[in-house]
Amino acid sequence: MEFFFFNVTNVDEILKRAKPVVKQIGPYTYREYRYKDNVTMVENGTKVSAYNTKSFVFLRDKSVGDPTVDIITTVNIPVWVAMNKAQGFKAFFMAMMIKGTKSGFFINRTVHELLWGYEDALMERISKSTPEVGKVFGLMYKKNESNDGEFVFHTGEQNYLDYGRIETWNGKRQLTFWSTNESNSINGSDGSAFHPLLNKNERIYIFTPDLCRTIYMEFEKDVEVKGISAYRFTPPRSVLASKEENPANEGFCVTRNECLGTGVLKVSPCRNGNIHPVQHICAPFNSL
Numbered sequence: 001m002e003f004f005f006f007n008v009t010n011v012d013e014i015l016k017r018a019k020p021v022v023k024q025i026g027p028y029t030y031r032e033y034r035y036k037d038n039v040t041m042v043e044n045g046t047k048v049s050a051y052n053t054k055s056f057v058f059l060r061d062k063s064v065g066d067p068t069v070d071i072i073t074t075v076n077i078p079v080w081v082a083m084n085k086a087q088g089f090k091a092f093f094m095a096m097m098i099k100g101t102k103s104g105f106f107i108n109r110t111v112h113e114l115l116w117g118y119e120d121a122l123m124e125r126i127s128k129s130t131p132e133v134g135k136v137f138g139l140m141y142k143k144n145e146s147n148d149g150e151f152v153f154h155t156g157e158q159n160y161l162d163y164g165r166i167e168t169w170n171g172k173r174q175l176t177f178w179s180t181n182e183s184n185s186i187n188g189s190d191g192s193a194f195h196p197l198l199n200k201n202e203r204i205y206i207f208t209p210d211l212c213r214t215i216y217m218e219f220e221k222d223v224e225v226k227g228i229s230a231y232r233f234t235p236p237r238s239v240l241a242s243k244e245e246n247p248a249n250e251g252f253c254v255t256r257n258e259c260l261g262t263g264v265l266k267v268s269p270c271r272n273g274n275i276h277p278v279q280h281i282c283a284p285f286n287s288l
Helices: 077-085 089-100 111-116 121-127 247-252
Strands: 002-008 022-042 047-058 071-075 106-110 146-154 166-169 203-208 213-225 228-234 264-266 280-282
Touching: 002 111, 071 111, 077 089, 077 121, 089 121, 106 111
Parallel strands: 002 071
Antiparallel strands: 002 022, 022 047, 047 146, 071 106, 146 166, 203 213, 213 228, 264 280
16 A cells, blocks of 8 residues: 655745645655454354454655654644534634644654644543543554454355445444445455456446445456456446546435536445545456
8 A cells, every 4th residue: 555645845925825735745654464364153153253453564664764754744633624514603712722732733743743643632531521532643543553343254155146245344334424225235256256267348436434335346458467367447437427427426425516527436425433534446457
């Protein structure tokens, strides 16, 4: 997984309403490992329960620098989110908190802090009156050595085509984040396994909590991985197409007035917590 950052180079000018000047810095590359934990056979071996644990290891030889040393100047996300959420009379008290904690609109933090978390003064102040708001902010905070909850998969014992198919996620067969049954559907596998005898004409469905939805992939080309012939499947354009281009995606609109264009998905509806950036997933995805 590669991370890139936009380093802001003219903070003083921006505060005087100048146009931001940024420089892209990256990649900072991490290898992601996934393994099944707490594996338990259920329903006489026809299904299996497991947790997908993820861990990330930094790859120095594939990165531009040291994430614990390199400093990035960027927007102070907790401040911007707090201001956006504090409407009306609450905005006055939020402005007092921001001033009292000496929180600016921009911050200087290491790449490691931005990704994996740092204690934020404003969040600490807010947490005193709103305990569900934590004191630490990071784009990947609590993602390392973590899991997204319990999956129940089909083993394929009754039908080989069901091998790896998700039966439930955290006890649910449907999501509740989106506005249509199709958008809330949990289909396919978790992307780590597929049924045997897969052919090029199939459409593969994958559910991932990181995207808060099910996506689908189609055959792209034949490839060779360490001497083994394989198929590469990738998401077509229609997966993240606008509702005008793909009407089936209208269910992913957060509101009628908040329908994003092709290539972007707003995933903040499924992110918990009051201090959280407005999160989007952008195409393209990595190929499988």
